[in-house]
Amino acid sequence: MQKTETKKWQDELEENLSPETVRKRDYPMKKLTTLRIGGPADFYVEPSCTDELRKILSYCAGRGIPFFLLGRGSNLVVRDGGIRGGVCSLRHSFFSQTEVKNGRLLIHAGAGATLRQIAQFAQANALAGLEFMEGIPGSLGGGLRMNAGAYKSSLMDVVESVSVLGLDGVLEEVPGENIQADYRCCTFFENKIALSAVLRAYSGVPEQIRERMTEMRDIRLKTQTQSPSAGCAFKNPPGHSAGRLIDSLGMKGFSVGGAQVSDKHANFLINKNNATSQNILELIQIIQERVLAECGVSLETEVMIVGEDA
Numbered sequence: 636m637q638k639t640e641t642k643k644w645q646d647e648l649e650e651n652l653s654p655e656t657v658r659k660r661d662y663p664m665k666k667l668t669t670l671r672i673g674g675p676a677d678f679y680v681e682p683s684c685t686d687e688l689r690k691i692l693s694y695c696a697g698r699g700i701p702f703f704l705l706g707r708g709s710n711l712v713v714r715d716g717g718i719r720g721g722v723c724s725l726r727h728s729f730f731s732q733t734e735v736k737n738g739r740l741l742i743h744a745g746a747g748a749t750l751r752q753i754a755q756f757a758q759a760n761a762l763a764g765l766e767f768m769e770g771i772p773g774s775l776g777g778g779l780r781m782n783a784g785a786y787k788s789s790l791m792d793v794v795e796s797v798s799v800l801g802l803d804g805v806l807e808e809v810p811g812e813n814i815q816a817d818y819r820c821c822t823f824f825e826n827k828i829a830l831s832a833v834l835r836a837y838s839g840v841p842e843q844i845r846e847r848m849t850e851m852r853d854i855r856l857k858t859q860t861q862s863p864s865a866g867c868a869f870k871n872p873p874g875h876s877a878g879r880l881i882d883s884l885g886m887k888g889f890s891v892g893g894a895q896v897s898d899k900h901a902n903f904l905i906n907k908n909n910a911t912s913q914n915i916l917e918l919i920q921i922i923q924e925r926v927l928a929e930c931g932v933s934l935e936t937e938v939m940i941v942g943e944d945a
């Protein structure tokens with residue numbers, strides 16, 4: 636699309652939005668990804684309510700403008716040329732509320748709430764079973780999309796129901812048991828936007844819940860890097876640990892440009908020194924080739940790779 640055409644739809648979309656909706660043009664995605672990498676999005680928007688989200692969806696669909704739903708940017712590699720079209724995140728406080736549902740053992744959480752925020756809210760309300768979410772970076776919406784997990788628990792294990800918006804703007808409440816979820820993947824959300832979810836917990840003692848969260852946090856700090864990364868880069872292949880395989884090839888510390896295999900955990904690729912997306916993608920490819928050639932195992936990326944080359 637020509638620059639003038641892009642400006643035309645940017646102007647038009649902007650005119651349609653309420654002042655409460657956050658919008659930014661040509662916004663560097665590196666400000667929105669945990670890897671701190673990524674070129675500009677044509678139009679970045681944080682809708683202030685469901686109707687605003689509907690407006691954006693319908694505007695983009697009506698004019699053939701690509702639409703990308705961003706979580707908290709934690710499992711994402713955005714290419715250096717950025718993302719054409721609209722990028723939408725449900726970070727607005729409207730989508731980030733958490734509450735105990737009907738005074739029972741259920742938490743109602745907005746898709747924009749972070750998984751850590753939900754774990755802490757559960758602990759404060761003496762609700763156990765969601766401790767594993769403490770250390771998973773990202774939002775509930777993004778976590779559902781990829782069925783995020785840690786310590787042998789995955790998000791979809793605790794979902795009672797999800798409120799979803801179809802790309803046609805229709806709202807629907809879907810029981811968790813009707814949603815097919817796999818390891819680090821939930822294709823159900825490919826064409827549907829999770830707005831909120833009801834999560835199951837069980838009654839617990841706040842101090843004990845906090846202790847479990849602290850234990851998990853300590854393990855994470857000991858075994859995982861705190862440098863900018865997109866979390867684990869590869870899924871664990873059946874019967875293997877991706878981190879152990881990469882480590883067995885002596886690749887910790889191996890780098891391409893500013894991107895490096897973490898010294899702490901070989902499945903984390905870090906932005907060590909102003910890395911480009913190209914550096915990360917080359918590093919991914921080299922690792923995949925070496926692990927296949929030397930271990931006979933094919934590594935599938937866990938991170939989502941989007942956007943255009945520079």
Ligand code: EPU
Pocket residue numbers: 784785786787858865866867868869870871876877878879882899900901902937
């Ligand atoms: N290991 C090594 N070298 C390494 C890394 C790991 O030898 O560089 C060994 C460990 O010693 C351990 C085994 O590999 O024996 C597994 O490692 P770890 O316990 O760290 O778990 P993981 O399978 O690498 C998974 C999730 C993490 C999650 C942790 C903790 C995947 C791809 N990764 O890591 O999730 O935090 O368990 O539950 O499923 C993520 O998905 O982004 C992520 C970080």
